[in-house]
Amino acid sequence: MPKFVWLLVIGTAINVTGASFLWPLNTIYMHNELGRTLAFAGFILALNQGASIVGNLVGGMLFDKFSAYKTVLIGTGTAFASAVTLAINHSIVPYSVLLVVIGFSAGMTWPVMFAMAGSVWPEGGRRAFNAIYVSRNFGVALGAALAGYVASFSFDYVFIANATLFGMFFLFTLITYRGMDMERNNRMHTSVIEQSKRIEDKSAFIALVILCSGLMITWIAYSQWQSTIASHTQDIGIPLDRYSLLWAANGFLIVIGQPLIKWITNRITSEKMQIYVGTTIFLGSFIVAMFADAFAFFAVAMVILTIGEMLVWPAVPTLAHKLAPEGRAGFYQGIVNSVGSAGRMVGPFLGGLIVDLFNIKVLFLVLLGLLLIPYITTRIYDKGMIQKRSV
Numbered sequence: 586m587p588k589f590v591w592l593l594v595i596g597t598a599i600n601v602t603g604a605s606f607l608w609p610l611n612t613i614y615m616h617n618e619l620g621r622t623l624a625f626a627g628f629i630l631a632l633n634q635g636a637s638i639v640g641n642l643v644g645g646m647l648f649d650k651f652s653a654y655k656t657v658l659i660g661t662g663t664a665f666a667s668a669v670t671l672a673i674n675h676s677i678v679p680y681s682v683l684l685v686v687i688g689f690s691a692g693m694t695w696p697v698m699f700a701m702a703g704s705v706w707p708e709g710g711r712r713a714f715n716a717i718y719v720s721r722n723f724g725v726a727l728g729a730a731l732a733g734y735v736a737s738f739s740f741d742y743v744f745i746a747n748a749t750l751f752g753m754f755f756l757f758t759l760i761t762y763r764g765m766d767m768e769r770n771n772r773m774h775t776s777v778i779e780q781s782k783r784i785e786d787k788s789a790f791i792a793l794v795i796l797c798s799g800l801m802i803t804w805i806a807y808s809q810w811q812s813t814i815a816s817h818t819q820d821i822g823i824p825l826d827r828y829s830l831l832w833a834a835n836g837f838l839i840v841i842g843q844p845l846i847k848w849i850t851n852r853i854t855s856e857k858m859q860i861y862v863g864t865t866i867f868l869g870s871f872i873v874a875m876f877a878d879a880f881a882f883f884a885v886a887m888v889i890l891t892i893g894e895m896l897v898w899p900a901v902p903t904l905a906h907k908l909a910p911e912g913r914a915g916f917y918q919g920i921v922n923s924v925g926s927a928g929r930m931v932g933p934f935l936g937g938l939i940v941d942l943f944n945i946k947v948l949f950l951v952l953l954g955l956l957l958i959p960y961i962t963t964r965i966y967d968k969g970m971i972q973k974r975s976v
Contacts, residue, residue, distance in 0.1 A: 597720040603750025605728025633688035634930035638923040640692025645919020654765040660693030665755045668748035696919035703906035715899040726836020789908045797924040799962030804928025812933035831887045856900040860963045863896030875949035
């Protein structure tokens with residue numbers, strides 16, 4: 586990988602490790618420590634994801650129209666300032682407000698990181714986006730694994746660790762990403778060559794929306810592991826600490842499982858086929874989880890789920906980069922990241938509603954039905970583009 590992609594990878598790992606000290610414990614802190622209802626905690630987390638959606642779109646547009654470096658610096662600096670304030674005062678009002686601010690400011694950085702990876706290493710294809718994806722999940726695994734241990738001493742230390750790592754990412758951005766805009770401009774000639782293979786913005790955007798509608802379905806299904814399935818494991822007597830191990834395993838498996846994924850993708854001819862295979866594996870994981878009644882079965886389902894996400898998640902931003910007309914790469918990556926946030930926002934509510942009205946088995950059946958939709962959207966998203974090229 587080029588040097589600048591490595592810098593993006595390192596920065597992503599630092600940033601996500603810091604964020605992962607906080608996100609797994611948000612509901613526990615608001616409910617158990619501050620005495621708020623689960624409904625209230627869910628509402629604040631929904632606002633956090635909503636702010637992240639707006640941040641994704643703003644960050645993508647600023648990347649295209651303003652400055653990649655300054656956009657990351659503004660987003661990172663705002664998140665750092667919010668985290669410091671949160672470390673000083675984390676009563677319910679500042680906690681709620683600052684969690685929304687962090688969602689927005691952190692959301693600004695992700696389209697830039699993905700768009701820059703594609704811009705400075707266009708010949709890398711999906712490898713560029715996969716590198717950011719792996720780094721992101723390494724941070725999730727490391728931060729989530731450490732957060733529970735740190736919180737066992739005091740929640741105050743969790744907020745301090747979160748602020749410290751956000752500060753490290755801010756300094757890393759300030760020092761090493763100064764050449765971000767120049768690096769992007771130096772690679773514009775490559776984008777111009779690729780542009781000849783693309784079509785007008787309207788058709789490309791329609792294709793992106795169709796593609797991302799399937800992505801949102803997979804995120805709605807995936808988010809059940811953090812909400813309804815998590816609650817279900819508690820109902821059948823699986824301890825919380827054992828359930829939390831599933832997420833640490835998820836992150837580390839993504840890192841150590843790259844040779845397997847490379848072996849698979851070397852035999853898959855396109856990103857579309859990668860999504861088909863990944864979605865099929867997703868289906869398998871939910872089938873296993875539907876009949877699981879012990880921790881070992883949920884562990885198997887999580888391993889299967891992780892292999893599926895390793896194929897699906899990097900493929901979509903790769904296709905979005907290929908679809909993006911000149912000067913729209915940041916906006917297109919913002920759409921992809923926003924769809925992920927939207928799925929994480931809608932999924933827990935939708936899943937909880939189905940379980941409340943019916944039961945967990947009905948939810949699994951609904952999810953299996955929904956996961957057929959990405960096959961359709963992936964099949965048809967570029968149909969209009971192919972027709973236009975043939976005219």
